[in-house]
Amino acid sequence: xxxxxxxxxxxxxxxxxxxxxxxxxxxxxxxxxxxxxxxxxxxxxxxxxxxxxxxxxxxxxxxxxxxxxxxxxxxxxxxxxxxxxxxxxxxxxxxxxxxxxxxxxxxxxxxxxxxxxxxxxxxxxxxxxxxxxxxxxxxxxxxxxxxxxxxxxxxxxxxxxxxxxxxxxxxxxxxxxxxxxxxxxxxxxxxxxxxxxxxxxxxxxxxxxxxxxxxxxxxxxxxxxxxxxxxxxxxxxxxxxxxxxxxxxxxxxxxxxxxxxxxxxxxxxxxxxxxxxxxxxxxxxxxxxxxxxxxxxxxxxxxxxxxxxxxxxx
Amino acid sequence: xxxxxxxxxxxxxxxxxxxxxxxxxxxxxxxxxxxxxxxxxxxxxxxxxxxxxxxxxxxxxxxxxxxxxxxxxxxxxxxxxxxxxxxxxxxxxxxxxxxxxxxxxxxxxxxxxxxxxxxxxxxxxxxxxxxxxxxxxxxxxxxxxxxxxxxxxxxxxxxxxxxxxxxxxxxxxxxxxxxxxxxxxxxxxxxxxxxxxxxxxxxxxxxxxxxxxxxxxxxxxxxxxxxxxxxxxxxxxxxxxxxxxxxxxxxxxxxxxxxxxxxxxxxxxxxxxxxxxxxxxxxxxxxxxxxxxxxxxxxxxxxxxxxxxxxxxxxxxxxxxxxxxxxxxxxxxxxxxxxxxxxxxxxxxxxxxxxxxxxxxxxxxxxxxxxxxxxxxxxxxxxxxxxxxxx
Amino acid sequence: xxxxxxxxxxxxxxxxxxxxxxxxxxxxxxxxxxxxxxxxxxxxxxxxxxxxxxxxxxxxxxxxxxxxxxxxxxxxxxxxxxxxxxxxxxxxxxxxxxxxxxxxx
Numbered sequence: 013x014x015x016x017x018x019x020x021x022x023x024x025x026x027x028x029x030x031x032x033x034x035x036x037x038x039x040x041x042x043x044x045x046x047x048x049x050x051x052x053x054x055x056x057x058x059x060x061x062x063x064x065x066x067x068x069x070x071x072x073x074x075x076x077x078x079x080x081x082x083x084x085x086x087x088x089x090x091x092x093x094x095x096x097x098x099x100x101x102x103x104x105x106x107x108x109x110x111x112x113x114x115x116x117x118x119x120x121x122x123x124x125x126x127x128x129x130x131x132x133x134x135x136x137x138x139x140x141x142x143x144x145x146x147x148x149x150x151x152x153x154x155x156x157x158x159x160x161x162x163x164x165x166x167x168x169x170x171x172x173x174x175x176x177x178x179x180x181x182x183x184x185x186x187x188x189x190x191x192x193x194x195x196x197x198x199x200x201x202x203x204x205x206x207x208x209x210x211x212x213x214x215x216x217x218x219x220x221x222x223x224x225x226x227x228x229x230x231x232x233x234x235x236x237x238x239x240x241x242x243x244x245x246x247x248x249x250x251x252x253x254x255x256x257x258x259x260x261x262x263x264x265x266x267x268x269x270x271x272x273x274x275x276x277x278x279x280x281x282x283x284x285x286x287x288x289x290x291x292x293x294x295x296x297x298x299x300x301x302x303x304x305x306x307x308x309x310x311x312x313x314x315x316x317x318x319x320x321x322x323x324x325x326x
Numbered sequence: 327x328x329x330x331x332x333x334x335x336x337x338x339x340x341x342x343x344x345x346x347x348x349x350x351x352x353x354x355x356x357x358x359x360x361x362x363x364x365x366x367x368x369x370x371x372x373x374x375x376x377x378x379x380x381x382x383x384x385x386x387x388x389x390x391x392x393x394x395x396x397x398x399x400x401x402x403x404x405x406x407x408x409x410x411x412x413x414x415x416x417x418x419x420x421x422x423x424x425x426x427x428x429x430x431x432x433x434x435x436x437x438x439x440x441x442x443x444x445x446x447x448x449x450x451x452x453x454x455x456x457x458x459x460x461x462x463x464x465x466x467x468x469x470x471x472x473x474x475x476x477x478x479x480x481x482x483x484x485x486x487x488x489x490x491x492x493x494x495x496x497x498x499x500x501x502x503x504x505x506x507x508x509x510x511x512x513x514x515x516x517x518x519x520x521x522x523x524x525x526x527x528x529x530x531x532x533x534x535x536x537x538x539x540x541x542x543x544x545x546x547x548x549x550x551x552x553x554x555x556x557x558x559x560x561x562x563x564x565x566x567x568x569x570x571x572x573x574x575x576x577x578x579x580x581x582x583x584x585x586x587x588x589x590x591x592x593x594x595x596x597x598x599x600x601x602x603x604x605x606x607x608x609x610x611x612x613x614x615x616x617x618x619x620x621x622x623x624x625x626x627x628x629x630x631x632x633x634x635x636x637x638x639x640x641x642x643x644x645x646x647x648x649x650x651x652x653x654x655x656x657x658x659x660x661x662x663x664x665x666x667x668x669x670x671x672x673x674x675x676x677x678x679x680x681x682x683x684x685x686x687x688x689x690x691x692x693x694x695x696x697x698x699x700x701x702x703x704x705x706x707x708x709x710x711x712x713x714x715x716x717x
Numbered sequence: 718x719x720x721x722x723x724x725x726x727x728x729x730x731x732x733x734x735x736x737x738x739x740x741x742x743x744x745x746x747x748x749x750x751x752x753x754x755x756x757x758x759x760x761x762x763x764x765x766x767x768x769x770x771x772x773x774x775x776x777x778x779x780x781x782x783x784x785x786x787x788x789x790x791x792x793x794x795x796x797x798x799x800x801x802x803x804x805x806x807x808x809x810x811x812x813x814x815x816x817x818x819x820x821x822x
Contacts, residue, residue, distance in 0.1 A: 072744065134383065
């Protein structure tokens, strides 16, 4: 199947995530959820963490979800998903229900995944439940007001890692959640971005169809928190990919494969200057970031090369 | 025909879950509940219990996984104690608000710090407000019977609430008692298959856990409260039917030797058995003492308590937990509140005792009753006293 | 039981009596957010020059609201009932067929 990252035509007209939700104008995360939902289809149960998408999609008495959906708390998405998945399998195995292959899909933000949710996620991945975990990464605790998370990129200014005379903002490098997922030896891990919508939907479909645990990390541009115009979510996401800051790749049974082979990385400065959260960065810091991004990207290329996977080029 | 055999209570509790044909067991080990989850693992491993056994990575996840499983329509069981119960605290509120009939046995154990693996009721008393049905059992037979009743009560369409069965850690969990395990076919008849009215199902999608703004939160909580209060009728009904089917009767408050008593002692859990023996001795010594055994903790049995203390002069309440800086004994404070508005009520004396696994002997109960009667006569310098502390 | 003193006026959707609250506070009308007019938020709206449109479907895919639908002629048009005026469709249209226009109110 061609790894087309662009192309005309409608894949599906299904919209399990309905309009009328309260996401900010231009929300990259709402778009990610909408596209993922199209790929997930109707035969699924969504387990959602507390966060932007949960709040905007379920303000009583309204719900944007046309498929079964449960939200409980912040850090237990993977645990609730584990219970739901195990229950569905047990009921089918005991003959109490017919086999319907209902997929359990967990949705959680970066805070709910790489910080408070990491324990439950690690447990679920280790136990190998047959479910999909999608991390919607807008790189901070956006719903509560743009506080830093371990997914906040180096140098970004957030309300709890503000840039100031004594600080350049976030002083740690973004936690590599996909690598943590890969370390759990699960059959499928991928990164995705709504700017590459077909790639995202293809990966979600693949994750849903893969028996066992699958993890997808989706970069979700947040104009509100990243301080850029509402028009820019797609543009900014594309730049994140093309600068190598957020590479698109898949890891299938431990084998790395780039989704997009970039012959040349665009300069990180092109990405950083689009967003107010980086406007305080000095030339030196930008250079530091460029060096590290290039280094990390090359490491990834090496991993993919070792796996011998072909990629589509741009 | 069911026969009585010597069984470790934890093992029997596991068997009760097996007899109830649970679909999912969510398990995280903590002393003194370990034998329950170990036995369940064994039952699943050798095919006696057909259930998904989820060895979760913490108690917070144990209850979260139980919520997920129950929401899908599976009969779900878990067990915990002390620190585990505390760790899953926030999830308990979710389970009851979302009306998911999970059954959980709590092996009552003292709360850290200091770390103590031994029994008391501090873990249970920290979860009074969570909205679960809560039952305290005094021996292994009661534990088995009430796990089974717990599913029947919780899954009743008029109830749909989670149920906590409290049993004393070590004093009950680790002892071998004569227990009659009901026959599976009798349990099957007593316990109909679980059919949750609004499960997570693509054929009929529901949204569970919406954001509840101020304009609706009060209504949701009031609906929850009325539902829990009304659950008492179903609990009585189920206990009555259990008696008809299996010949063992349970009541919210049991009275022992209360006829003609002037003084009553109130206990919960395994202490009730020792207290019964102490009361027998005191009666034989001519003291007009009786015992109230509080079994149904939530919803609180107001009517039964008020009825039981009619004409009593002194009510001595033993708490196996301490609420610091306040009323001392949580149970005593609730008993006092329940009886405050009664025109005629006994003097209520509260003792805290048995913390961290400390035993109270028969003689100890006698001492306590005597001291209680003395305080009723002459008053105490304190709001409550502690029994058995080394000065 | 104390009752809040309120004038008798028609209740808004969701202002339920405690007796009417669904089991577990569940919402049983899937996707009923479609009743919410998020289009009220916008300060600009998209206008499409269909002569330039090549039906590439990118605007359809990139709309966070999912409010761009195929017309009977196969073109794509935003439903202004939901459109929040973010401008993504205009920014991404490869044919520059979409312009964001100030919303007069």
